[in-house]
Amino acid sequence: GKAMILQVTQGTQGLYGFVIFFLAFNKVTGIGSSMTFAQGCQIFGACLPIAIGGLVSAIAQGKVAAASVNILAKKENDWSKGMILCITVEFYAILCLLASFLMLNGI
Numbered sequence: 001g002k003a004m005i006l007q008v009t010q011g012t013q014g015l016y017g018f019v020i021f022f023l024a025f026n027k028v029t030g031i032g033s034s035m036t037f038a039q040g041c042q043i044f045g046a047c048l049p050i051a052i053g054g055l056v057s058a059i060a061q062g063k064v065a066a067a068s069v070n071i072l073a074k075k076e077n078d079w080s081k082g083m084i085l086c087i088t089v090e091f092y093a094i095l096c097l098l099a100s101f102l103m104l105n106g107i
Contacts, residue, residue, distance in 0.1 A: 046103035053096030
């Protein structure tokens, strides 16, 4: 169970991207066929924080999670140290989600 938690944590960035996709999709369909190039660029720019930040943090969190599984294998009682490190990297993905969310709501 402890290893499963460490393995699943880096998958949350995909979920965050999926949430932003739906928000951006609602913006595009809400604007309709009269969307200007500038509005399209704004929506694209609003999606960049979660796209780039999610990619970078998922890779980093995968490395941290792999190291945390090694900690778990050697000292089972110290798995919480690895989990704290994973949560630290997760925080940056949440900041990217928040940035994209706020930017999309501002359009």
